[in-house]
């Protein structure tokens with residue numbers, strides 16, 4: 084199998100790149116910070132380090148799925164499976180009313196919302212209104228998008244006036260031919276036209292946001308185009324560029340394995356279980372994107388998210404990371420994720436601990452492996 088040449092990804096000053104990356108992400112949320120949000124951020128960091136099972140802090144950042152639908156079929160995504168697409172229907176959209184029920188209980192502490200999990204956020208026609216709702220409550224917003232969706236200048240303007248902070252635009256190549264090797268069903272030209280519409284809308288309205296980021300997933304088939312991307316992103320209307328390894332590549336797996344072994348050796352808790360949470364279009368709460376609907380912790384559209392955050396299922400999940408019993412009572416999905424071998428006596432619904440309190444979907448309804 085062909086490999087990615089790491090020299091195409093490495094820049095001369097990796098530390099400088101990291102600093103720029105951190106600065107960009109911190110800068111994104113900076114205008115939204117209040118003393119209350121900062122206090123929650125600090126407490127959250129302390130409670131993560133202490134692996135407190137029922138934290139007093141709430142997640143500073145959350146992911147909420149705008150829709151699970153997508154019209155593309157990218158190679159490594161759930162949507163590559165026709166069987167998966169058949170499980171979806173056109174009613175599966177987040178609404179303004181539902182986002183209100185989800186975020187209102189934590190609106191004073193919440194710093195940012197990424198409006199994506201699986202699916203293509205732009206297929207949700209209420210998306211700019213959802214962004215507006217969050218922005219008016221001083222919550223930072225962004226989402227990844229394939230941007231390969233017909234867009235009018237007024238739709239582009241709607242995202243600018245709604246107060247969207249960032250769009251991560253998936254464009255995995257510098258020409259149509261390369262792009263289509265992964266983004267099956269997409270259009271390179273349409274993406275570039277939409278980037279230009281977004282950039283023009285910002286210019287017309289005198290807005291600096293949303294920050295338009297060219298996000299390129301790097302594969303062996305497109306890594307030779309990285310120098311072209313580095314030369315052209317500004318002139319095409321982007322504000323920044325970001326390269327990520329294909330999550331299925333050997334290089335990416337090696338990085339994950341190294342991070343896992345450091346995490347386990349240091350008995351470090353998983354940040355997902357304390358810093359963030361993943362909420363489906365219907366309000367269903369999952370701890371992270373690393374698992375595929377195997378752990379459901381409640382429904383934030385029906386129940387206060389604070390209650391779910393501190394209830395027994397979440398507390399049990401976190402208890403798996405307690406320093407003195409690290410891994411002992413860990414959920415099988417977490418063990419798999421951090422690279423610990425499955426326990427012989429553990430079934431998919433629990434081992435020593437009764438994980439039956441966590442509702443598991445039947446095998447047939449699970450989503451295929453995520454991108």
Ligand SMILES: C[S@@+](CC[C@H](N)C(=O)[O-])C[C@H]1O[C@@H](n2cnc3c(N)ncnc32)[C@H](O)[C@@H]1O
Nearest residue numbers: 159201202203227228229253300328329330454
């Ligand atoms: C599942 S997508 C959903 C959002 C949107 N449909 C999109 O593709 O941008 C979420 C993120 O995963 C990224 N992604 C897709 N395939 C990937 C892969 N094989 N490796 C790493 N990231 C990938 C996308 O570029 C996007 O930023």
Ligand code: SF4
Nearest residue numbers: 153155157160162202
């Ligand atoms: S990666 Fe994004 S664009 Fe591609 S199929 Fe999945 S959800 Fe759709």
